[in-house]
Amino acid sequence: MSRVQSALALSLLALIVLTGWLPHAGPAFxxxxxxxxxxxxxxxxxxxxxxxxxxxxxxxxxLAALLGSGVALAATRRWGLAFRPLLETxxxxxxxxPPVAVLAxxxxxxxxxxxxxxxxxxLYGLLPIAQGMLAGLDSVPEGAxxxxxxxxxxxxxxxxxxxxxxxxxxxxAGLRTSVTINIGxxxxxSTVGVKTLGLPxxxxxxxxxxxxxxxxxxxxxLLALTVxxxxxxxxxxxxxxxxxxxSPGEPTLAGAD
Amino acid sequence: MIEMTQVSKTFGGARPxxxxxxxxxxxxxxxxxIGSSGSGKSTLLRMINRLVEPDRGEILVNGVDIxxxxxxxxxxxxxxxxxxxxLFPHWTVAQNIGTVPRLLKWTKARIDARVxxxxxxxxxxxxxFRHRYPHQLSGGQQQRVGVARALAADPDxxxxxxxxxxxxxxTRGALQEELLRIHALSGKTVVLVTHxxxxxxxxxxxxxxxxxxxxxxxxxxxDLLRRPANAFVHDFxxxxxxxxxxxxxxxxxxxxxxxxxxxxxxxxxxxxxxEALSTxxxxxxxxxxxxxxxxxxxxxxxxxxxLERQL
Numbered sequence: 001m002s003r004v005q006s007a008l009a010l011s012l013l014a015l016i017v018l019t020g021w022l023p024h025a026g027p028a029f030x031x032x033x034x035x036x037x038x039x040x041x042x043x044x045x046x047x048x049x050x051x052x053x054x055x056x057x058x059x060x061x062x063l064a065a066l067l068g069s070g071v072a073l074a075a076t077r078r079w080g081l082a083f084r085p086l087l088e089t090x091x092x093x094x095x096x097x098p099p100v101a102v103l104a105x106x107x108x109x110x111x112x113x114x115x116x117x118x119x120x121x122x123l124y125g126l127l128p129i130a131q132g133m134l135a136g137l138d139s140v141p142e143g144a145x146x147x148x149x150x151x152x153x154x155x156x157x158x159x160x161x162x163x164x165x166x167x168x169x170x171x172x173a174g175l176r177t178s179v180t181i182n183i184g185x186x187x188x189x190s191t192v193g194v195k196t197l198g199l200p201x202x203x204x205x206x207x208x209x210x211x212x213x214x215x216x217x218x219x220x221x222l223l224a225l226t227v228x229x230x231x232x233x234x235x236x237x238x239x240x241x242x243x244x245x246x247s248p249g250e251p252t253l254a255g256a257d
Numbered sequence: 258m259i260e261m262t263q264v265s266k267t268f269g270g271a272r273p274x275x276x277x278x279x280x281x282x283x284x285x286x287x288x289x290x291i292g293s294s295g296s297g298k299s300t301l302l303r304m305i306n307r308l309v310e311p312d313r314g315e316i317l318v319n320g321v322d323i324x325x326x327x328x329x330x331x332x333x334x335x336x337x338x339x340x341x342x343x344l345f346p347h348w349t350v351a352q353n354i355g356t357v358p359r360l361l362k363w364t365k366a367r368i369d370a371r372v373x374x375x376x377x378x379x380x381x382x383x384x385x386f387r388h389r390y391p392h393q394l395s396g397g398q399q400q401r402v403g404v405a406r407a408l409a410a411d412p413d414x415x416x417x418x419x420x421x422x423x424x425x426x427x428t429r430g431a432l433q434e435e436l437l438r439i440h441a442l443s444g445k446t447v448v449l450v451t452h453x454x455x456x457x458x459x460x461x462x463x464x465x466x467x468x469x470x471x472x473x474x475x476x477x478x479x480d481l482l483r484r485p486a487n488a489f490v491h492d493f494x495x496x497x498x499x500x501x502x503x504x505x506x507x508x509x510x511x512x513x514x515x516x517x518x519x520x521x522x523x524x525x526x527x528x529x530x531x532e533a534l535s536t537x538x539x540x541x542x543x544x545x546x547x548x549x550x551x552x553x554x555x556x557x558x559x560x561x562x563x564l565e566r567q568l
Contacts, residue, residue, distance in 0.1 A: 147343040150308055150416075151356050151406070152332035165347045241347040241390045 060121035072133035117189030132174015136167030264314030276470035289461030336407030397428035
């Protein structure tokens, strides 16, 4: 087992143990916060919240991955090169919109519920994915493309056998950033009534209940860390063909903001 | 084998990269296209496998107009090698060499056998190198794999665009020898682009000197050195070094006196006369003992014989 894999196992274990232990953690929190009565968030099951959280992150990231990598791919083909500057501007704009603002604008139009949250997370997740795809395809050496053509590969064969495998580590890095950031951002979706790990945080904030906030925040952070490590483990075999680089595949701590 | 008739190609600029050029390449020939950068030599090479489409003119390969064939099919029948960056970094040596056979849908067993055969041909131990990635190879080994990959599907024509450009002189020399050996063995038609006149003279059986998209002179290496068509050719083959380059075309074996002997460290009969001259000067002698490739005494080389029989 590599270092990344052991870190992933540890992080996953911590997440599972914490989720199981929190409902019984009243005495521990009583020590930290004396003179309080409602110490443990009990409106929802923590495991349910984690699954709901992952569901909305997964759905929005999947959409962002399909559209983001699709348009980035198109903008690097010969017939789509002209659209690349426009694409990069649009992506920058989508990233500049704070998700809270998107929620605030979308909710009156679409109503409360998962849809505005899904749109906000989707828009927010597009940029890293599309940029990863653009950077990944840019990183493919020109010689490799030239030789693929010269040896008689069709454009589709060149894409699937040469360009995408060579771009894969960078593409995956973009996806990893996008998903990890969205795990943190998805907590905000609870402001418009979506069930996520943000619920204990928001209820805790409005009711001045620090233990609630703490419970939600720690779980969101741990979830982001676990998913990030899962991506690190996934990307390890992709870089097998590379010359050894200083500490590749080290976990990066993104998200939970 | 390859007939190019009045081909022209202009890229963005005003001056054509290839200008109304006709060239005929016979089967089994080792043709070297040489010229300074911007002379159009690479463009000409890339026209043969349709990486570049000419604006005007016609190219026939084996009597068939290449525009009537699918570019991918045409390219799979021609070997193609470029500078060392050309290996696919995410594929092992075996996968790289097997590229074209896979595109041609050979069976796995046949591809594996071919890969091992080619590795052995290029003096790379199959067991050791088959599963390595390009970054685990030296520059010279990478280029050997590049040559093996170009040969993989046993093409009639081998197109090489400065294949040894990025190598150090020693490795380059070894690979040039290798390529000559393979050419002699296989009888394939080779078209190689270089800007190095020494490489051209050593490898080519037919040299095509280009400038500004046109052919300035073509012929045997000896023709270019002996009878340069104009001042440009004369400058290109090197005014002051023509003598040395003439010597480089011949080997010791052709000049040695079999029944003579000399003292000192013997030289190989395979050495070029240019290297022999250097040995004469370095050792300050006027005759050198020569041994054949098995190390047996073969005679002696006389300094004065360097001048003889130069046609």
